[in-house]
Amino acid sequence: MDFLPLYFQLQGKPCVMVGGGTIALRKAILLQKSGAIINIVARKVLPELRQLAESTEGTIRIGDYSVADIEGMFLVVAATDDEALNKQVSDDAHQRQLPVNVVDSPELCSVILPAIIDRSPLVIAVSSGGKSPVLARMLRSKIESLVPAAYGRLANLVGGFRDKVKLSYKTVDERKNFWEEVLNGPIAEMVFAGKDTVANQMLSQRLDAEPAEMIKGEVYLVGAGPGDPDLLTFRALRLMQKADVVLYDRLVADQIIELTRRDAERIYVGKKRSNHAVPQEDINQMLVKLAKEGKRVLRLKGGDPFIFGRGGEEIEQLASHNIPFQVVPGVTAASGCSTYAGIPLTHRDYAQSVRFITGHLKNGTADLPWDELVHTNQTLVFYMGLVGLPIICQKLIEYGRNPETPIALIQQGTTEQQRVLVSNLREMPATAVKEQVRAPTLLIIGEIVTLREKLAWFEH
Incomplete structure (x- = not known):
């Protein structure tokens, strides 16, 4: 170990910065956050640096460095582009046994200013001992995302x-x-x-x-997104790693399930159309039962739990039993699939609004406000619309939508198996049958679909 990590208490302590440029400014910002009194010595001082030093009640001396400038200081920092001057400051500080940092010259330092993850009062420091500051910053970025x-x-x-x-x-x-x-x-x-x-x-x-x-458990209702694991939120990942039991849907990708704790119990509660592995009422009761056993329960749902995910029903049951719960939103299928297909949901020239609609027509009926869905300046997104596709297209044409209106059918959006079929309202039902499309799918309807030809990026 080349350097022993130490944390300095600099609150109200005088420190000196030799240098007045951008490098000195970056270091001075760190000193200010620690509460140090910053004194500046330089021939020229940036206005921002001057203002920062004055805010700490420090002094600014315009002129050449003198050994007297470091007397009585708790920390010395040399931040100039003059190598001879930096070495002189380092030698003077070492002779007086004062901690000294020389920017970009680890061989002249007795202390290193590391890359910092600031969660005050929790502070995490990462240092390469001056060998690779870029690597230290990269590691800091990774840790930032985890904390x-x-x-x-x-x-x-x-x-x-x-x-x-x-x-x-x-x-x-x-x-x-x-x-x-x-x-x-x-x-x-x-x-x-x-x-x-x-x-x-x-x-x-x-x-x-x-x-x-x-002994009281908790339930985490987490949106797993449309399929690509990279679209999970940081909070989702953190809770996935904490859960003792995982209840997951059919639409949750295997790669996402693998990100849960290895020793967690996994229970499949997926539902297909007219084929529910576990009825919704039983899922609700299972969440309550497991939480009352003191377990941390992860309810992992495809997309976003509050957008056609029945998440509201589940937490309503939890609330009635005073079970603690959290809800973590996920990237909903409309956003994820349209993005990966290269189809914006809104655009100033094509659509000024977007509507999310369930295509899972209850009892086989088509009870939707079709007269509101035929306006040309809006984008329609149908979830679970594959089975009802012929009815959807028929009703939109019947209520006045142009049969040539573009429609995109996206299968397994955001994944490597993604397929995108583009047609129009008249021809899409036959196209879906011909192409043997399988769920999960999403329908996007509107003139905005024509932009896919220019904007498709994922397949390339």
Whole structure:
């Protein structure tokens, strides 16, 4: 290990920056965030840097560097393009045993300013010891995506209860087990959901309750998107890795299911038209039962759970039993499939509105407001419309839509198996039969479909 990672307490401490350009400004911003008093020494100083130093009640001295400039400082930073000057600052600081950082010259440094993930008071630092700052920044970006911003608020919540926990749990192991339970359970999830006050109340109750009273599970209603795993949200991935039990639909891709915890129990509750593996009412009851057993339950649904996903029915049942739950939106099929097909849903020249419609016609009837669906300046998106495709096309023509109106049928959108058929209202039903189209599919109807010829990108 070339450098020992240390965290400096610089709040209210004087630091000196030798240099007044853009490099110095980047380093000074970090010092300001730590609460340091920033003093600048340079022949020229950027206005932004001057303003930043003054905001910390630091000084600006215009002129050449002098060894007196580093006397009494807690940290010295050399950020000039003059190699000889940078080395002089480094030598002077080393002679006085002052921590010194020389930008882009690790051999002259006694301290390195790392790439930082700031979730204050939680701070994560990544350093390559000056060997590859770009690599350190790349790793920082990866970690940024894995650590939600709310972790800082979670750290503050925990900090406020440390003394009380020490009184309640006498041994180190007891306290460790307690905090692991809190940080991996519903209390932390309340913070991630932005409900800090609720989390505070739950933590207080947890400390006052007997362990047996706290056995209570939680349900995560997560939208898995239209198929491509890369379209999952960060929150979805995090909850997928926490769940003890996974209830998943037919439309959830195998690659997405594989992203759940390896040791989680997986239960298939998929539904096809007129063939429900598990009736919806049984799914609702199963969610309640598993949560009451103290399990973290992931309800993984294709697309978005609140757009033709019956998510509202499921959480309504959970709410009636006082089961904690979270809902994570997913990329709905209309957005995902249209994008991957190269068909915008709105466009100033073609469509100023878009309507999402269920094509799963109840009891085989066509009870839809067809007179509202024939306006030419809107895009129609039919979910689950394959079986009802002939009726949909027939009714739109019957109510006045031009039979030549373009229509796109997208099968298994956003996946490697994606197929896109483009036709018109008159011919699409026969085309779908000829091409032996299979669910899942999505229908997009409107003049905007003509843009696909220019904008299709995914197949290429």
